[in-house]
Amino acid sequence: MDRGAQVGQRMTDQPSVISRRGLLGAFAATALIAAPTYSNAAGFLRGAGDIRRLKMYSRRTGESLDVIYWIEGDYIKDALTEVNWFMRDWRRDRSRAIDTRTVDIIAATQQLLDTPTPFLMLSGYRTAETNALLRKRSRGVAKNSLHMKGQAADLRMQGKSVRQVARAAASCAAGGVGRYSRSNFVHIDCGEKRLWGR
Template structure:
């Protein structure tokens, strides 16, 4: 594959790794194996088609998470159906930010699903067999994302390059699931 068709050449990957540090949250037991680099700022950009909200947030500087920024991300990624907020696992946010950097995009993610309350997850599960009973969305450890300028395959490749959690490819619905659970991948 060429750089133009995948957006992920070896040079682009190395450049992204050098430009950004995406270490896991300090409590993450495998932090040493999680992306390393020289960057000192982490940023996340998202918008929600459901609420019309936009987020463009630097949430980590010089080795420290910014408490107020993380709080805003938690609110943004809430269950929009019932307005319930849960702390989003910082590892998931880091995977999302790292993937965006690897893809070299300025486009914000379209957030399809962040936190899901148990009630919302049960309702979605009753409508679709693709919704897990014990979804990591209910723990604030997953996000379903879309980019208009990148394919599902490109996004999934970037997320998998992080080697830090689960990556689901949903071609029919045009989104990628990213989570900070066990490293694995699947097609939905």
Template sequence: MTRSTFTRRALLRVFAASAVSAAPVMANAFGFLRGAGDIRKLSMYNGRTGESMDMIYWIDGDYVGPALDEVNHFMRDWRQNEVRRIDTRTIDIMAAAHNLLETSEPYTLLSGYRSAATNAMLRSRSRGVARHSRHMTGEAADLRINSRSVSQIARAAAACNAGGVGRYSGSNFVHMDCGPVRTWGR
């Protein structure tokens, strides 16, 4: 049995001709882009580490393991250099919301996974950090897109009807998670 390895660049080349950017037709992030030849893509920049990623992480009904590994590493707790598996439901919500925003600008990731130590440190500095944050279980992300307002991003995430959406207008970011459907903030 031979094992073929696909690099991110090879996958992008293979699917570039057939990739169609389509907004979800259902109000559920997990139901979007179904059918033959479908892909899901995620594009992000991390100002803390200077890293960028732009990749296909799901092809025709299957998650791409090496791509998810890269997402996990990208969304790591950079303060502790600790990696945790990011829940694919959160990744799907992020991708669906981005599609709805109709922009090619990547998300800026402010916070993905947080270790207990990092969460405690941030909590000591801010009232807005939950003691049992979904960030600590790899189920949340704090994101911004410079060309879109907090309200626009939050509306797109809430339209997925698939998790929590927090608006932090004063800090210019939106929290997305795969927990119960709920919204908060201004």
């Protein structure tokens, strides 16, 4: 069942480029705006009629999300509830509030990539149990992962390379961006500004 479609609205994507000037232009002048709301990215918010949209799907659950979650300065509570459920720990079927800063970075990254293609979400929120399980399988999983706080997501996008997605996310200058080329995904979080991997 497409839970996001219950709340979401369809909009036409506006073009943008991956550069500081292009980022400012994309977030200041277009009708569809998706920008981080904190740190160095606060200056990206400009103009009236701002709308932020998120598009993702999950092969694990078979669910899709296409939702407008912010309009003219206000987050839409029901839409965020949909985001929280979509980004749940599917292994435990448990959800928590996803940090809106992370949601904004993901949406801004999607806007910068200038494509209607949704993100494939590999991992959103993780319970402590799931994080411990994944740590046993991989040395790349942090003990105190921001996934457990609802502040991180691991994503990939069909037709876009890890480098392209990471570059767009890093252009937001608003959190952590990890490149995992061998596994074909990008980690995005709302923690300290940093870049790692290749």
